[in-house]
Amino acid sequence: MLTDEIQLRLKEQDQIFNTEDRGFIEVEHERERTLKVTQAQLKEILPVQAAQNIFDISLNEFGPYNGLDVTRNGKNILLGGKKGHVSVINWKKKDLKTEFHAKQLIRDVKFLQNEKMFAVAQKKYLHIYDSSGIELHCMRDHQEPKLLDFLPYHYLLVSASKLGFVKYLDVSIGQVAAEIKTKRGEPLCMQQNVQNGVICVGHTTGEVTMWTPNMGSTPVVKMLTHPSAPVLSLATSRCGKYMVTTGKDSKFKVWDIRNTFQSVHTYFSPVPAVTSTFSDTGLIGLGFGNEVQVWKNAFAEKQKAPYMKYRLPNKSQVSKALFLPFEDVLGISHASGYSSIIVPGSGEANFDAFEANPFETKKQRQEAEVHNLLQKLQPETISLKVNTIGMIDDAAPDVKAKEQRELEEAQIEKLRKKDRKKNKMRGKAKIGREMGNKTHQVHEAMREKNKLQYQKEYQKTKQEQDMLENDMEFLDKIEDKFDPLESYFIQQNKPSKRQKF
């Protein structure tokens, strides 16, 4: 869509404004491998501040921590243990913001627009909490939610339930924007395409379906990613071009989801990967067993070995991995807590403070929230063809005409429905109403009676006035120095004199 000139300009801008570099681990020799670099080695090399980002939180009691989410500015992480433990942590300062126990099974957690609110998919319903752990809402129409996602530009909280529903909840107005029946049973994984807001859902049939709130229960795209094996996890890249899926068939595939919807490369993992994640810079993180792999440049050309590898120290199973934005950090939640490791080059080095500000102050956060709310996109804008907004509709004229007709008819129908009101006669004989009617009648009669009188008076006065005007006009013509006011007073005074006599 962008012209060459604009692209050139953007490049220039990039050079001017985005001055920070992304630092990957570089090899000096062919036979050197980045894979062999361990966290312990990194910790020694790295500056103290960065080295502090390698840490573990052991939470043995309420694991496995299925729910893991991070705010858009990467400041806070949200942990949700399967056995009910929920906590918000400012991971950089190692500051525990909130912690509570939901006393229920927890399937997923998700931050909403900022760290001040988050949603928790609990055993029965979807709950929304605030930053201090107070339950704000309990969404009973989201039954048995399993997976959660949040579209920040649309303020839509998307929940996929165990029963196969996908629901869009508009968080700003608290209404359900759309409800979709996937008709494919329990979904296994769900993620949005950040570029266009399309929701990708992985199913047990090995299919990945893409949904928008407009199209009802027909997926925009349906693709068989892992034939005869359930899709365990999927992740989309920030640029919206690539998708990674992992299946029970121990494969993970990189897909082009722009035009072809075909797999670019297929990789094998020793065991089926449970989780996958894309970093802002295009690194792919995979988790299986107690191991996490990071693949670099996996979609451009087929790689032979991962970029980095990390084994969890206490042999606990990985449940979710997530690259944290604006930091070279991969957060891993596992059966017994959370650990964060450093993956050089995984973080976006240049941030746009209007989008997501890692150094956000309170005031800025509040301001940004208002701005975002004002700039909220409607759910209808979600489409695969986002770039066509504002362009000319290329459909056939008869199709357009038909749609127009339908729209008008629908509007008319709506109006009709509004007009129709049941004329119920209930309560007509209430004493109050009857009394009211009677008094009304009396008043009406009075009014009628007075009306005649008023009319007479009015006519009389009008006649007088007309006479007066007529006279004045006449006098005006005859006498130059005629003063209408004087004559009026004279006229007025006349009857009073008579009365005296």
Add this chain to the structure above:
Amino acid sequence: MGKKVKGNTSASKVNQDSNEKDLHSKMLDQIGLSVSDSKNIAKDSNKKSKHSNKKAERQQENVVDFDQEFMDDDEGGDQQLTLGDIFQSIGVSKLSEKEQKSKNNDTINASKLQKQIKELRKDAEKNPAISQPLTGRKRLQIEREQNYKQVQKHMKKWIPQVKENREADYVDFTTTDVIGEGGGVKLNSLNQIASNLKASQATSKLEQQIQQELSRQGLQSENDIKRKEQESLKNVLSSDQLEQRYQQIAQMKSLLFRQEMKNRRISKIKSKLYHKIKKREKDREEKKLIDYLEQIDPQAAQVYREKEEQKKVEERLKQRHASNNKFAKKLKRFGMMENENIRETYNEMMREKNTLKQRTKKVNPFVEDDDSDISDDDSGSEEEDDINAIRKKALKAIQNEIDDDASDDDEENDQSGDDDEEEDESEDEDSDEIDLNFDDQKKSQQKQKKETEKGILGLKFMQRGEERLKEQTKEQAKMLMQQIKEDQEILGLSDEDNNKNNAFVKASNKFGQSKLEIKQLETHNITDDQLKKAAVKLAGSKLNIDNETQNAKNSSKNNDDKKKKDKKQLEVTFDVKEDLKNFKPDNKKVISISKDDQVLRNLFIAPQDEEQAMEEFEKEKDEQIEDELGNKVKAPIVQRGWNEWAGDGVNESNHEKRQARVTEIKKKKIEELKKQRADSKLKGVVLNVEERDKKFAQKYLVKELPHPYKNVKQFEALMNVPIGKDWNTLQSHKRLIQPDVLTKAGTIIKPLKYKKDLPIRMETIEALVEHRHGKREKRPAAKF
């Protein structure tokens, strides 16, 4: 003669009828009758005109006769009037000249007459008799047309200017030619206006006089005056004096300023309490005065006091608080006043209330009004405390009085005062002060009483009566006190866990103690909170990189133990952790899930399985697409018996053939459409991109190419250009967001000025005018 002609024309203005009758009157006019006369004659002439209709000649003769009669009446120049005049005035009448001449011959001076006739003709040609103006509607129409033309002509000259303004990107009303120099007219302050008024502009006599006087003294301008002032100051004052003077001025200024601030503050304060205090002060002063008066002239004081009392009583009677309360209202509303007992009670209540009010009024200025007044003052716990304090004071005062009454001696009074002081000691300092003040007041009151007793109330029966009254009031006061005490107790119980102790003093003591206790508790709370937080942090998160979790746990446990030892209350709040430990989610389900996982992980998937799955998927996709397209593709419906021959010997196979053909066509069409689909060549993918996203299209796509664009590319290219601030230079951004009309705040915009030399072709104007004309719709022709 000339006069006559004029008369002719003026008369013709008045009478403008065309029939003979009017002609007649015209003739009369020509003769020179006044209007009033003519009216008189008109009647006659009317009569005559009836006859004249029949015979014209005769009529004329008549007229001549008529004329002659009047001619005799007229004094001067009668001879000069001729028949010619008359006929001329008729003007258009077709009386032949011959006739005229023949008749003229009868009269004198034929040649003269001829001349006259000629002149008259000329005149008539020049000023023909003015025809009657058109009737209303027609006239209005013509007027409108003319008006329109004129307006059009006038408006034409503005066209170029308006056109220019309309075509401009923005109209600037901030330039000097629009708002004038110096930034336009501004609303000036008074000073500015004053300074603008020059001496030369002095208008009134006084001003002029002053001006003259000033100019005589050599003070023509403001500067002169200043200079002179300075000189005079220099002459008079030395530098020290000047300094002193400045200091004085500064002092004065500061004093003034302070006074102003004070005034401001005072004017701000309008609270009830303030007024009450003021009132109290006023009362005190009054009392002093009265006391003084009593010393000088006791009788006058008594009279004064009685007057005051009367006033109060009157006021009380007017107020009738009790008759307005809810209970009284209800009584009245439901007609319970008829019941004698109830009325009795009601009256009693009223009486009681009055007396009580009197008592309380005497006792304490704070309780003058009803309780509602106090509660109205402010809200908040502080206020409540105040009320409590006031109540206490009132109670004490009453008790004091009771005690006083019980013992007439001074000693006991002192004792009670001592008691009071003891009580006060136990209370807060603030209330202490107020109470002491209060005691002082009381003492002064008692002194007063004694003084009065010496005077008029010294008589025995009066004393007895007073005693009786005192006893009554005492009982009432006791009752009241008890009630208030009870109230206090309830309040105390609800506020804090106080013991049920009737002694007021003790209760207050306890109150203080409990407060202290609470403070202690609070401090405990804080420390424990901190401990707990630390513990939770340590135990729950274990954020440290090195695993020192065990130690942390131990410490947390220790803390827990400590907590238990500390207090039970704290435990209630901090039990969450234990709750968490006790809680167990459905263990069975968790296990089943994990088992499932393992099973699936061990699953081996063969490539054949994959192929099979893929095939199935493709099959499904085909079916789905065909289903969808089948609904879209239109094909003729083949039904048995329609478009076919029926009866014996008809070949059945024809029908089947037709059917097959139709289905084939349909299939072909579907195939074609399928190939057109985006996902036709993609294996394992179903794209519903082709299907129309109605909601999206209706809202976010442009339906048709907008007017000025010639093709889609052009439009889309323009739409692709970003117009945001981030993508444009500052200059172009400013241009983009510039308002259409630029104005300056607070300035008056002058109306549009006519500019002569604006280039615009006349053709365009003409075209415009033509266009306007063309735009006006012509009235459609009437149809029959």
